[in-house]
Amino acid sequence: MNRIHNLSVKSKFALAILPLIIIIVVFDYLQIREHYEDYKDSQRLNKAILVGIEINHAVHELQKERGISAGFLSQDAEEFRGDLDAQRYKTDSTIQAFYDEIERDQLADLVSLHTEDLDNLGTYFDRIQEIRTNVDSRFIGADQVISYYSEINEVALRTVNSLISESRNRVAAEQVHAIIYFLKAKERASIERAVGTQAFSFGSLTPETRGQFTSLIAEQDAFIDAFTTIADQPSLVYFNNTVSGQDVVEVDRLREQLIQSLTLENDANYWYQMSTTKINLLKKTEDFMSVRIHDYTEGISAEANRSLYTVLVVDSSIALLTFVMIAFIVSHLLKDVETLEEFTKKVIAGDLSKKVIIKTRDEIGHYADTFNLMITEIKKSHLALKKERDKARFLYENIYKQSQVVFENVEQGIFLLNKEHKISRLYSRAMETIFGTKTIAGETLVNFMRTLLIPRDLEALEMFMKHLFNSDIDEDVVNQLNPVEQVKIFTESGGMVNTKYIRLAFTRIENKAGAIQQIMVTVTDETEGVLLQHKLEEADEKKKMEMEQMLSILKIDPALLRGFIVNSRKVLKSISAKYEGHDEGEGFEELLTFTFQIIHNLKGNSIVIGLQILTDRFHKIEDAITKLKDNPKVVGNDFLNILYEVNEVDIIIGNMSDMLRKVANIYNKFSSEEQTDTNYDLIDSLKRGLSTMSEDTGKAINFDFTNDKNLTIPKIIQDPIKDILIQLMRNSIAHGIEAPNVRIAKRKLIKGNIAITLDNEDGSDEMILTYRDDGNGLNTAQIIEKAIHRNVIAESERDKVDDAQVIDLLFSDGFSTNEDVDEYSGRGHGLGVVKSKIEELHGTFNVNFETGQFFEIVVKFPSNIQNPIEE
Amino acid sequence: MTLLIVDDSSIMRRTIEKNLGDYNLEIIGTASNGNAALEIVKEKKPDVITLDITMPEMDGLTCLENIMEIHPAAKVMIITALSDKLTGLKALDKGARGFMYKPVNADDLKKAFDKLLKKRQE
Numbered sequence: 001m002n003r004i005h006n007l008s009v010k011s012k013f014a015l016a017i018l019p020l021i022i023i024i025v026v027f028d029y030l031q032i033r034e035h036y037e038d039y040k041d042s043q044r045l046n047k048a049i050l051v052g053i054e055i056n057h058a059v060h061e062l063q064k065e066r067g068i069s070a071g072f073l074s075q076d077a078e079e080f081r082g083d084l085d086a087q088r089y090k091t092d093s094t095i096q097a098f099y100d101e102i103e104r105d106q107l108a109d110l111v112s113l114h115t116e117d118l119d120n121l122g123t124y125f126d127r128i129q130e131i132r133t134n135v136d137s138r139f140i141g142a143d144q145v146i147s148y149y150s151e152i153n154e155v156a157l158r159t160v161n162s163l164i165s166e167s168r169n170r171v172a173a174e175q176v177h178a179i180i181y182f183l184k185a186k187e188r189a190s191i192e193r194a195v196g197t198q199a200f201s202f203g204s205l206t207p208e209t210r211g212q213f214t215s216l217i218a219e220q221d222a223f224i225d226a227f228t229t230i231a232d233q234p235s236l237v238y239f240n241n242t243v244s245g246q247d248v249v250e251v252d253r254l255r256e257q258l259i260q261s262l263t264l265e266n267d268a269n270y271w272y273q274m275s276t277t278k279i280n281l282l283k284k285t286e287d288f289m290s291v292r293i294h295d296y297t298e299g300i301s302a303e304a305n306r307s308l309y310t311v312l313v314v315d316s317s318i319a320l321l322t323f324v325m326i327a328f329i330v331s332h333l334l335k336d337v338e339t340l341e342e343f344t345k346k347v348i349a350g351d352l353s354k355k356v357i358i359k360t361r362d363e364i365g366h367y368a369d370t371f372n373l374m375i376t377e378i379k380k381s382h383l384a385l386k387k388e389r390d391k392a393r394f395l396y397e398n399i400y401k402q403s404q405v406v407f408e409n410v411e412q413g414i415f416l417l418n419k420e421h422k423i424s425r426l427y428s429r430a431m432e433t434i435f436g437t438k439t440i441a442g443e444t445l446v447n448f449m450r451t452l453l454i455p456r457d458l459e460a461l462e463m464f465m466k467h468l469f470n471s472d473i474d475e476d477v478v479n480q481l482n483p484v485e486q487v488k489i490f491t492e493s494g495g496m497v498n499t500k501y502i503r504l505a506f507t508r509i510e511n512k513a514g515a516i517q518q519i520m521v522t523v524t525d526e527t528e529g530v531l532l533q534h535k536l537e538e539a540d541e542k543k544k545m546e547m548e549q550m551l552s553i554l555k556i557d558p559a560l561l562r563g564f565i566v567n568s569r570k571v572l573k574s575i576s577a578k579y580e581g582h583d584e585g586e587g588f589e590e591l592l593t594f595t596f597q598i599i600h601n602l603k604g605n606s607i608v609i610g611l612q613i614l615t616d617r618f619h620k621i622e623d624a625i626t627k628l629k630d631n632p633k634v635v636g637n638d639f640l641n642i643l644y645e646v647n648e649v650d651i652i653i654g655n656m657s658d659m660l661r662k663v664a665n666i667y668n669k670f671s672s673e674e675q676t677d678t679n680y681d682l683i684d685s686l687k688r689g690l691s692t693m694s695e696d697t698g699k700a701i702n703f704d705f706t707n708d709k710n711l712t713i714p715k716i717i718q719d720p721i722k723d724i725l726i727q728l729m730r731n732s733i734a735h736g737i738e739a740p741n742v743r744i745a746k747r748k749l750i751k752g753n754i755a756i757t758l759d760n761e762d763g764s765d766e767m768i769l770t771y772r773d774d775g776n777g778l779n780t781a782q783i784i785e786k787a788i789h790r791n792v793i794a795e796s797e798r799d800k801v802d803d804a805q806v807i808d809l810l811f812s813d814g815f816s817t818n819e820d821v822d823e824y825s826g827r828g829h830g831l832g833v834v835k836s837k838i839e840e841l842h843g844t845f846n847v848n849f850e851t852g853q854f855f856e857i858v859v860k861f862p863s864n865i866q867n868p869i870e871e
Numbered sequence: 872m873t874l875l876i877v878d879d880s881s882i883m884r885r886t887i888e889k890n891l892g893d894y895n896l897e898i899i900g901t902a903s904n905g906n907a908a909l910e911i912v913k914e915k916k917p918d919v920i921t922l923d924i925t926m927p928e929m930d931g932l933t934c935l936e937n938i939m940e941i942h943p944a945a946k947v948m949i950i951t952a953l954s955d956k957l958t959g960l961k962a963l964d965k966g967a968r969g970f971m972y973k974p975v976n977a978d979d980l981k982k983a984f985d986k987l988l989k990k991r992q993e
Contacts, residue, residue, distance in 0.1 A: 460957040467963045474986045477970050481963070483956040 028315045039304030046297040048163040054098040061091040063190030066149035070194040073142040074201040178231035185223035192216045193275035200268035247277040336364045413523030436491040452489040501530040588634040608689030704755040736775025772856040777849040811835040875917040876901045877908040890977040905929025924951040939966040
């Protein structure tokens, strides 16, 4: 079935008309065969009639010969002798004509069909000569002769019958049978003639011949009846017209005479003549009919032939016409289809301008209409699409491009993350600048950041991404845990490694149903901001420090501060001077001790005047020096660090000096007060120093200054005196005055007391400065223990040490009983410094104490000293 | 709705308790360590739990893991002084649904609980 579907339209049509053609051909074949059969039949009949006519001629002559032979044998032979010979010759020539006829080529097919009958007839014909010999010798009788000849004629007529009786044509068949009946009647007439001739010769019928004679007449009449029943009208008319007249009536009269046994008026010869005339008439009728049937069969043949050609011509014409019609329809149909196809190709190529034109109003025509409708619709939607395209183009130009411009220029990195955590194809140009790479799109964020983050942050980022896409967790909650909120990254550009601080912020993008579709990420380069922040912090710190310096100097009495500054700069310079004069080979021990004493002293002063900034600095330097002292292998560079620190302090002090000068200028401009020497500044700074120390240690201490004689310590020695007193106060707080709970236990006032008294011997330049605290006094046993521990005194001398020796120990340089080092004690230099300061003032001192009750030192020094340090 | 507060600092517990007073939450217990917290969770199945990360005996993450095993429907709010993001993310991983840094004030608590409980109603 599929094969048929795939055939071309032409082939399909050919296939459709094939059954029709076959039917026509079969029908034609049957028709032609029918006609051909008719034709052949009539041809054959025609030929058979020709042969039959020849046989009938022979029979006719044999009938005559039989009659003459019978006459010859029954009476005077000589009378028939001549006739007999003539007849025999005639008979032979007709038999010869028969043989000639069947020898003809045209009749070969017919002869071959009836060979047996014809051969059989031939053997009977061959007997004629033998019969004749017997007749001539009168060896046989007339009856026998009639019998012999009749037998031959019977076979001949049977042969004719078999030749012509097989006709398919009813009319022909009827007429053939009419002839046959007629021939049979004629044969009876002929025998009747022979029997009649014999009877006339004898004068009457013999009893045997009478029966034969009457039956011959009866048979004759019966055959003629049969003939008249089936013969056609012309044959009948011809028969009635021909076989009539005087001679026929005469034969009937003669016949009656014989049957009635009347006196015969006529001889045998007369009978013979009369009956021969009648038989000749019969023969004439027979010939007429033979010609007629021959003509008829010729007609049938011709008609059959004509019919054959008619059928051939008509059917061929029908077939041809059908073919031409179908070819025309098919080609027309295909032409329309081709037109459609060409048009469709045009449409495919985009040409919608034309309509397909098919004039035929068949299905293809309708299809073309539909097609045109479709083209119209396509045009419409084409137009609509065009509009949409223009709209889209407009949108592209006006919106997409604008956002492109934004994306090109926005300073933030912006991109989207899809559900696979991959970076979108579209991202802002800033991304490339921030990260210094162009391979961004399509990477997962974690992979993209892999080289920029430490593993722990990467792990966090990975987890964070997971939770970002988990709509169960609130976006703000997740964003609180953003591990890349601010990260420091290192990027490379042009061979330079840049440090950047970037911030990544994440925003969920949800659809209408609230499902998270994408995450928008913004990347901000905060490097400038962060660096600025750092700078600001630095500047803040500096400002704070300056402010502190400013504030601290503002709190301090300018004269005191100036003194401190002048003194500090002078002694700090002496450190570098000492270092410059230092010989590498000497070692650093002495230099370190020298530096330490200066710094320690300055620290004490800064504490007293309340310069916390410098106190801290000095303490740091002390720490550094202490470390170096413990290190046996000190080199120049180590000391340089100390010098550097010292220089730093010098700069700060320089700054302070500048500030102070500015402040002093202001003072000078707005104040004209006379400056006189007083103890006021000294005592005030001592008070403030004590209150600072007292706050820091948590020991509340009362300060009591007694100056009954209103003495004034000369300005020039106020600083060393202050140094001494501060050192003593530090010592009292560190070692003397007990913690409040201890004092309660000792039934002492909770608040400790430090009392300073300024006095002199009347009239003397020597001033007496008494310093006393109500602390624990000196723990001599502990001091001795320490001294033994430090190998200052031998174990064996433990018991020999007296109080004076203990005091000497205390006032030696580097001795300390305190285990911890703080701002106020523990370095073991405190009282050593006091001793050396007193010696600088050319003063003396005396120590009294009572363990558990008090400590007192009385310092005596000249009041007229010029410049103690420069000495 | 019931609430359990887990924090080793009593001040913190009181702060949370005080600041959530206006909330329609019934405080059914407070615990100063993980084990005590688990006992209460087992017994009372609180709807909401605030959980500290740094606690003696059992740290907050382990405690959270155990809570989710016993009572997976619990809405856990981490309240921690730890600024380490990874620990916080791990807590979310283990099933916590809220997160706050210490110190907390009434405003922050209110906002955080609004979010936590709104989510719950959905």
